[in-house]
Amino acid sequence: MAKLRDAKPSKAARAEAKAARKAAAKERRSQLWQAFTVQRQEDKRLLPYMLGAFLLIVGIGVAVGVWSGGFALISLPALGVVLGALVAFIIFGRRAQRSVYNKADGQTGAAAWALDNLRGKWRVTPGVAATGHFDAVHRVVGRPGVILVGEGSASRVKPLLAQEKKRTARLVGDVPIYDVIVGNGDGEVPLAKLERHLTRLPANITVKQMDSLESRLSALGSRAGTAAMPKGPLPGTAKMRGVQRTVRRR
Template sequence: MAKTRNTGADKAAKAEAKAARKAASKERRSQLWQAFQIQRKEDTRLLPYMIGAFVLIVAVAVVVAVLSGSAFTAVMVILLGIVLGALVAFIIFGRRAQKSVYRKAEGQSGAAAWALENLRGKWRVTPGVAATGHFDAVHRVIGRPGVIFVGEGSATRVKPLLAQEKKRTARLIGDVPIYDFVVGNGEGEVPLAKLERHLTKLPANITAKQMDGLESRLAALGSRIGPSAMPKGPLPAGAKVRGMQRSARRK
């Protein structure tokens, strides 16, 4: 009897999980469609680029299929061309949508924190470890390169904050490399759209295990600002680029 009840419970749990997956998939498709509609209205070149890429790849596939001389090979090549064309068109959409979001976020308070929290990979981000009353902020990132401090706001106000954070952090971490830079479009600054690329180009100096140890040690430093002093971020709730890209990969 107990076995029958367990079997029934398992079936109910599986059915519930399946329904949850369907609902999540439907929500992702809805979000992607909404993002596409918004981008299409703002970016007049989006559809021509997507359609052009799709047509070009399919045309090449058809030419290869005709030259193959085999009916089976021709069908497979054309199908592959259609799939590849759709994939490239979708990648174009994702890239142009990402650029649009970064362009809107450029110069707004909290933009760097938002970009860091959406990084791909095993980065440990602590936003707002220091800030000024003018919403200038310093964010800490722990990764394979070591410890990275990212400042946003006025360079003249942020640079002293960066120097202070580097000094008090160096006391705890010894020889682990420390990097720092300011996000912006001025001389020597890193543009917001190139922030992730800039981080990934840094050399790998420590292991993932060392990252865990660093995170534990640096947690003791805490933050010297209150939650009200931290910029809340520049973007509306619907503008989560990484979430959109993850949805695209699941499709």
């Protein structure tokens, strides 16, 4: 009898988990379709590129299947359909990502937003130093060591980076410290290439060392003061006073 009682809750839990997975999958499909609709309206080349890639790969699969004959006449066209759909989806993803970065480029808080969306084992602390004009330095701990990422006016960010680098060097010892300024000027890294720039840095420490390093650096705290960085890019046309009031309310 006890086993039957245990089986019922277990069955109900599995059914509930299955329903939750279905709901989550449906929501993801809905979000993906909305993103595709928006991107298609803004990017007139999206559909031609996706259809062109799909038809080209399917055509190659059919041609090779007809030439080979036998089982390949069935398998290669089917494989072409799968690969064509995959390539079309990749094209959509990359063009959508490029569009998002182009919109965020030059906006206040864009670098912090990009760092929060890094893929992989990165430990990001936004706004470890900042000015009242929303120039900021963000700290990233990863396999390369410590990376200080500055955004804002280069003339104001460079002194911030130099000061933060001195503070950080006192705690990290011989761990490498890199500094990066996000922007489109000489010696700066464009926002869209920031993740690629970080991933190309050499691996100098282990994941275990990263944990130890992060705990030591947390003692530094933040010198951002009242000029806390906004969560995500802000339109460049926004008036600074209104932006500051919004940030303070957060």
